[in-house]
Amino acid sequence: MTIATWVAERLKEAKDVEDIDVLAGNVIRVSRLKYPPFLAGIVSAPRVERETIQSLVEGKHEIEIIANIPKDSFLTGNALNLARGHEIAAGGFGDLLRVLTRPDVRSFVPAETAFIERGLGQHRRVARFRQLHDRLYQIYLRNDDQSDVVAVMLNEYELTAEHIRAARDRYGPFAIVVKTNPNGHPTKAAFEVAGQLSADVLTWGEFLSHLNSL
Amino acid sequence: MPCSRGAAHPNRVTSLRLFASSAGYCQNPNCLDPLFVETGTAAVHIAEMAHLIAAIDGGPRTDPALSDEARGSFDNLILLCANCHTIIDKAPDDFPVPMLQEWKHVHRKRIELAFGLRLYADRAGARTAVEPLLRQNLHVFQELGPDNDYRYNPESELASVWRRKMLSVILPNNRKLLAIADANRGHLSADELGTIEAFRQHVDDLEAKHVTESTDPASRFPLAFNTLFS
Numbered sequence: 309m310t311i312a313t314w315v316a317e318r319l320k321e322a323k324d325v326e327d328i329d330v331l332a333g334n335v336i337r338v339s340r341l342k343y344p345p346f347l348a349g350i351v352s353a354p355r356v357e358r359e360t361i362q363s364l365v366e367g368k369h370e371i372e373i374i375a376n377i378p379k380d381s382f383l384t385g386n387a388l389n390l391a392r393g394h395e396i397a398a399g400g401f402g403d404l405l406r407v408l409t410r411p412d413v414r415s416f417v418p419a420e421t422a423f424i425e426r427g428l429g430q431h432r433r434v435a436r437f438r439q440l441h442d443r444l445y446q447i448y449l450r451n452d453d454q455s456d457v458v459a460v461m462l463n464e465y466e467l468t469a470e471h472i473r474a475a476r477d478r479y480g481p482f483a484i485v486v487k488t489n490p491n492g493h494p495t496k497a498a499f500e501v502a503g504q505l506s507a508d509v510l511t512w513g514e515f516l517s518h519l520n521s522l
Numbered sequence: 523m524p525c526s527r528g529a530a531h532p533n534r535v536t537s538l539r540l541f542a543s544s545a546g547y548c549q550n551p552n553c554l555d556p557l558f559v560e561t562g563t564a565a566v567h568i569a570e571m572a573h574l575i576a577a578i579d580g581g582p583r584t585d586p587a588l589s590d591e592a593r594g595s596f597d598n599l600i601l602l603c604a605n606c607h608t609i610i611d612k613a614p615d616d617f618p619v620p621m622l623q624e625w626k627h628v629h630r631k632r633i634e635l636a637f638g639l640r641l642y643a644d645r646a647g648a649r650t651a652v653e654p655l656l657r658q659n660l661h662v663f664q665e666l667g668p669d670n671d672y673r674y675n676p677e678s679e680l681a682s683v684w685r686r687k688m689l690s691v692i693l694p695n696n697r698k699l700l701a702i703a704d705a706n707r708g709h710l711s712a713d714e715l716g717t718i719e720a721f722r723q724h725v726d727d728l729e730a731k732h733v734t735e736s737t738d739p740a741s742r743f744p745l746a747f748n749t750l751f752s
Contacts, residue, residue, distance in 0.1 A: 420674035427676070465668050466739050490681035491668040495737045512676030 311352040311377055312336050315401065324408040335369045338408070346413045347371045348404060349396075354378055358386035365394050372413040373397040375404040382478060383442040420488055424461055427512070433519045444479045449522055457522060459484040459515065467509070469497035476505055484508050486515045530577035530593030535730050540571055544601040545636075549629040550610075555603045570607040574598050574622045582614035600626055639701050641708075648706040649751035655695045655702075656748060662687045688732050696725045703750060710750070720744035 316328040316336050326339040331347075339345040349364035349371040356376050364371060374391055376383065376398075383398055391398040397407065397416040407413045417425075421442075428437045428447060435454070437447045448456045460482045464471050467487050475485065485507050487494055494509050502509045510518055532540065548555045557569035576584040577593050592598060600622050602610070610617040642648040666687055672678040703710075703718045710718070720741070727740035 418674070419671060423675050423677070463673065465673070466737075468739070488676045489668070489673050490676055490678045491673060491684060493735070493737045495739070 310334065312350045315348075315350050315375070315377065315404070318401070319404065319408075322405060322408055331369065333367065333369070334364065335367075335371060340408060342409070343411050346373070346407075349374045350377065351375070352377045354381050356381060356383045356387045358384070358390045361387055361390060361398075365390055365396060371396060373399065373404065373407055373416060375399060375401055377401050385439060385441045385444075388439060388442065420461070420463055424488065427516065431516060431519055433522070441479055443475070444482065447519070449519065451522065455522065457484060457519075458482045459486050461486045461488050463487075463489045465489055465492040467492065467494040467498050469495065469501040472498050472501045472505065472507075472509075481505070482507055484510060484515060484518070487511050530573065530590045532571060532594045532596070532599055535726075535734050535736065536594065536596045536599070537571065538729075538734060539596050540599050540601050541569065543596075543626070543630065543633075544569070545629075545633050547629075548603040548606055549600050549625050550602055550606040551625055551628050551632075553603060553606050555605075557601065557603060568604050569601050570604055571599050572602050572607045572610060572622075574600060574619045582611040583617075583619055634701055634705060637698070637701070639698075639705050642706055645709045645751045648702060648709055651702050652699055652750060655699050659692050659695050660748075662691050685732065688728070693725075693729060693732065696721075696728065699747075700725055706751070713746070714750060717744050717746040717750065721747045 312330050312334045316330050319325055319328050324341055326341050329337040334350045336348050337345055347369050353360050361374050395414050399418050403418055407416050428434050433450050435448045435450045437445050440446050443461045446456055446458050460475050485502055499509050546557055558567045575588050576582050579586045666684040672680040721744055724741045724743055730736035731740045
């Protein structure tokens with residue numbers, strides 16, 4: 309069974325779906341009860357690079373969203389930029405379920421990304437920001453130095469030392485770990501490891517306050 | 523006041539649990555004095571955490587082989603008024619460890635009876651007692667639990683609603699469920715007895731997380747508990 313077939317079987321169980329057709333090259337057509345059908349490109353990779361999705365994005369099908377299926381995967385900045393440049397949404401399997409009830413699939417942004425970017429965009433000390441990878445942001449500040457800070461946004465409920473180390477392996481150095489999940493707390497070991505990596509661990513509210521002090 | 527100031531001093535969670543288990547009364551069944559007293563202008567407590575086996579070698583009911591950790595554990599502590607604590611430690615031979623363990627057991631049974639906990643005639647009876655509590659907890663978890671999509675909004679107010687419901691609904695229900703399960707152990711299979719122990723640890727972990735704000739990871743709810751007594 310291909311990954312596209314697997315996704316099609318799961319999506320057929322959703323109540324807003326009329327039918328799913330698996331087309332060639334890991335593309336599926338999702339026919340919906342309330343809105344027009346759309347095409348989705350399906351990939352399955354722990355790390356999604358530009359090359360991973362290039363053939364889908366630039367292929368003959370007019371796909372509106374790319375969904376990467378593995379749960380703990382990540383989308384690199386290059387992949388996100390490629391998708392964005394072609395006005396194609398990008399996300400995971402859960403996001404594919406979420407767009408079933410949206411009239412405009414192309415403009416979909418995962419909820420957490422949308423909250424983060426709105427918060428940054430509205431902050432008076434933030435001149436601009438850049439999404440380096442799916443969870444890594446470079447934030448340019450309105451100050452005399454025009455300095456910038458790199459922050460990783462982690463949504464874990466119990467943010468552990470292992471999460472911090474895995475983020476460091478995946479994204480490289482960062483100065484701030486922002487816990488975006490409104491529930492839960494970082495563990496004591498998470499704070500210790502972050503300190504060893506010269507990073508602060510902050511809640512979202514603490515992070516926004518911290519930007520004021522930079 | 524704790525019995526010992528040394529390494530066998532109970533941690534914050536154990537202290538909390540000890541106070542909770544006393545329901546605010548001396549655990550000597552022949553005393554039962556209230557441990558919190560209003561004097562008119564103040565509220566004072568006369569509770570003392572007494573060790574069953576001495577915190578320090580050579581103390582009352584000593585056992586040098588017992589580790590410091592065990593000495594400070596919940597099972598080795600009893601909450602008494604100042605008088606009873608003084609008496610049992612000044613005459614330890616008249617108050618051996620099995621007697622003090624029985625005091626705690628009897629005290630717990632009194633509290634359970636006060637809550638109307640009962641031994642049911644059969645599994646179906648026990649099931650009728652646990653099912654509404656399980657259903658209520660499940661509803662709160664499904665509507666407000668941390669797996670919901672609001673977790674992607676760092677500013678969601680639902681997080682504080684979840685915390686409130688955890689303290690006001692889920693944790694108290696968990697204690698009732700555990701008490702019903704313990705009171706009706708005779709109706710359970712060996713596997714189900716294991717499930718109760720997993721649930722007991724889950725309850726303990728959740729209380730540590732949400733009451734004392736421990737940052738230790740909490741064990742997940744054992745799904746088999748949903749069908750207890752079914």
